[in-house]
Amino acid sequence: MAAIRFLGLVLVLVTADLAAQQPDTERGRQVYERWCAACHAVDGAGEGPAAGYMLPRPRDFTRGIYQIRTTPGGDIPTDDDIMRMINEGMPGTTMPGWQDQLSRADRQAVLEYIKSFYPPFETMAAPEPIDFGRAPRVSDDRLEEGRIFYDSIECWQCHGDTGRGYGSSAPELEDDWGYPIRAVDLTKNWKFNGGGSVEEIYRRLRTGMDGTPMPSFSDLLDADFMTEDQLWSLAHYVRSLAPDRPPRVREVIRADRVEPGEVPTTVADERWDEVESFYIPLVAQIIVLPRWFDPSVDAVWVQALHDGNEIALRVTWHDRSESPHPNWMQWQERVLEVMEPREGDLDPAPRPDRLAVQFPRSIPSGMERPYFLMGTSDNPVYLWQWSSTDDAEPAQARGMTEIEPLGGSIASDARWEAGRWQVVLTRSLEPEDTSNRLTFERGTAIPIAFYVWDGDNGEEGTRGAISSWYFIYLLEDAPISTYVTPLMAFFLTGGLGLVVVARAQKRERALETASEGPDPTTPTGRNP
Ligand code: HEC
Numbered sequence: 174m175a176a177i178r179f180l181g182l183v184l185v186l187v188t189a190d191l192a193a194q195q196p197d198t199e200r201g202r203q204v205y206e207r208w209c210a211a212c213h214a215v216d217g218a219g220e221g222p223a224a225g226y227m228l229p230r231p232r233d234f235t236r237g238i239y240q241i242r243t244t245p246g247g248d249i250p251t252d253d254d255i256m257r258m259i260n261e262g263m264p265g266t267t268m269p270g271w272q273d274q275l276s277r278a279d280r281q282a283v284l285e286y287i288k289s290f291y292p293p294f295e296t297m298a299a300p301e302p303i304d305f306g307r308a309p310r311v312s313d314d315r316l317e318e319g320r321i322f323y324d325s326i327e328c329w330q331c332h333g334d335t336g337r338g339y340g341s342s343a344p345e346l347e348d349d350w351g352y353p354i355r356a357v358d359l360t361k362n363w364k365f366n367g368g369g370s371v372e373e374i375y376r377r378l379r380t381g382m383d384g385t386p387m388p389s390f391s392d393l394l395d396a397d398f399m400t401e402d403q404l405w406s407l408a409h410y411v412r413s414l415a416p417d418r419p420p421r422v423r424e425v426i427r428a429d430r431v432e433p434g435e436v437p438t439t440v441a442d443e444r445w446d447e448v449e450s451f452y453i454p455l456v457a458q459i460i461v462l463p464r465w466f467d468p469s470v471d472a473v474w475v476q477a478l479h480d481g482n483e484i485a486l487r488v489t490w491h492d493r494s495e496s497p498h499p500n501w502m503q504w505q506e507r508v509l510e511v512m513e514p515r516e517g518d519l520d521p522a523p524r525p526d527r528l529a530v531q532f533p534r535s536i537p538s539g540m541e542r543p544y545f546l547m548g549t550s551d552n553p554v555y556l557w558q559w560s561s562t563d564d565a566e567p568a569q570a571r572g573m574t575e576i577e578p579l580g581g582s583i584a585s586d587a588r589w590e591a592g593r594w595q596v597v598l599t600r601s602l603e604p605e606d607t608s609n610r611l612t613f614e615r616g617t618a619i620p621i622a623f624y625v626w627d628g629d630n631g632e633e634g635t636r637g638a639i640s641s642w643y644f645i646y647l648l649e650d651a652p653i654s655t656y657v658t659p660l661m662a663f664f665l666t667g668g669l670g671l672v673v674v675a676r677a678q679k680r681e682r683a684l685e686t687a688s689e690g691p692d693p694t695t696p697t698g699r700n701p
């Protein structure tokens with residue numbers, strides 16, 4: 174009697190459970206097909222209609238391989254791990270966060286649904302998260318110890334000595350699906366897929382990033398090669414390669430005034446170390462055909478000085494190779510193969526790295542500016558063009574494909590070192606020929622924009638990375654630091670930025686939405 178009652182109870186429970194589950198699976202499918210399938214595909218295999226425009230490609234859920242876990246390398250993730258990625262997204266990729274977009278119930282339903290693409294989730298035992306312990310405090314000794322392990326474990330093979338992602342293995346790396354994958358630039362921790370804190374870095378070192386060449390180093394602990402405490406030192410060292418806070422974007426680049434003849438014209442001049450750096454984010458050029466969805470350069474840092482006669486800009490950006498470099502030809506071939514077919518043919522070839530700095534031909538009276546993508550036929554722009562294989566020269570552009578040199582040259586000095594380009598461009602404030610060339614006036618906000626091409630990434634012409642318009646402001650008087658306190662300088666530039674921003678019309682919305690998320694930056698003064 175009791176047994177029958179028990180059976181009845183079980184049946185009731187089971188049917189209630191089924192009833193509760195049925196609509197949930199349906200709900201999970203609906204949420205998935207509406208919000209996720211464009212990238213991850215209806216069948217969960219990762220090749221949705223939008224997938225061909227992105228690297229890394231959207232995750233293929235049918236193999237149960239997840240990057241960001243608390244479980245050992247090779248294990249399936251916990252539900253909490255997957256939920257965290259759904260909530261927060263993956264910085265440095267196109268994977269968005271859904272916390273504010275979808276209700277908790279919808280996120281739970283879609284989580285269950287993506288697990289259903291890999292049936293072993295149902296039969297395998299619930300995975301055990303690793304006990305990571307707590308981060309010890311950072312100290313100089315610890316950072317030194319971490320550096321020693323960075324060298325002995327040979328992280329530099331992929332990430333490079335300075336961490337900028339240019340190691341000797343970097344051009345060959347591919348993920349488990351055969352797509353080219355970049356060794357992360359460790360100096361930009363705000364782009365780490367799993368988060369940039371020391372705790373998150375330590376977790377990635379313990380778990381590895383399954384599906385990518387980034388290994389797990391837990392076996393080094395098991396083999397007594399190093400202790401957990403030493404692995405924490407390594408995590409602290411990696412954290413120290415990036416600035417304390419992500420860089421801040423400001424609208425106005427300040428060009429301080431120095432004594433006549435004191436403008437530094439070489440990259441290596443130590444006076445640049447004292448000059449504030451302004452961080453300018455770049456995004457993919459996806460407006461003019463052929464477009465380019467996978468630029469490798471995501472920002473430049475700009476420093477500027479003038480002495481009343483001449484102006485010099487030092488532009489710094491991270492680039493994994495000095496293009497054209499033979500070791501990177503195979504990278505270019507692979508990237509063009511997976512990114513190009515949708516946008517027309519481009520053969521792999523030795524291509525230089527390029528930089529273009531864009532100005533209007535004359536300072537606009539109001540806030541009107543030429544079209545930010547290299548002007549138009551009736552409102553051209555004035556350019557400084559630099560390339561890793563040629564002298565820098567002035568040019569005029571009437572659109573991205575109508576660029577003609579203006580004759581003459583721009584003084585330049587350039588150096589690629591350890592995953593970073595630095596280029597100094599110098600010109601007199603007043604050009605000899607003022608017809609098509611900008612005269613730099615002091616005390617006024619002058620529009621400026623930047624373009625960068627990474628030749629070894631197959632970039633040239635319309636395929637590259639772009640910024641929207643910013644401003645450069647040449648201070649009237651002698652070095653600001655000699656008579657105002659740094660605090661005043663802060664208010665001065667901060668205030669100026671606000672005025673300029675308030676007056677700016679016609680912001681390039683299209684450009685902003687093309688960017689992959691909140692724009693990060695470097696703390697002032699710090700050398701990128
Ligand atoms: C715009 C494209 C896009 C959309 C839309 C998108 N994803 Fe993703 N997703 C990606 C990409 C790209 C990756 C892989 C990033 C990588 O490999 O670094 C990814 C990875 C993931 C991962 C793997 C995390 C890990 O640890 O490996 C999960 C889980 C995920 N997405 C869930 C979802 C869900 C759920 C939705 C819909 C609510 C969704 N995604 C919508 C692009 C997208």
Ligand code: HEC
Nearest residue numbers: 326328331355356357365366367368374377385386387411
């Ligand atoms: C065989 C090449 C290789 C080696 C060796 C290697 N990495 Fe990586 N690492 C990668 C790749 C590739 C990625 C990017 C994975 C991605 O974007 O999904 C990466 C990503 C990372 C990340 C970013 C994690 C995140 O959340 O995005 C950190 C931090 C990192 N590696 C640190 C290290 C350290 C420290 C070492 C040495 C102990 C090391 N790596 C050794 C290839 C390597």
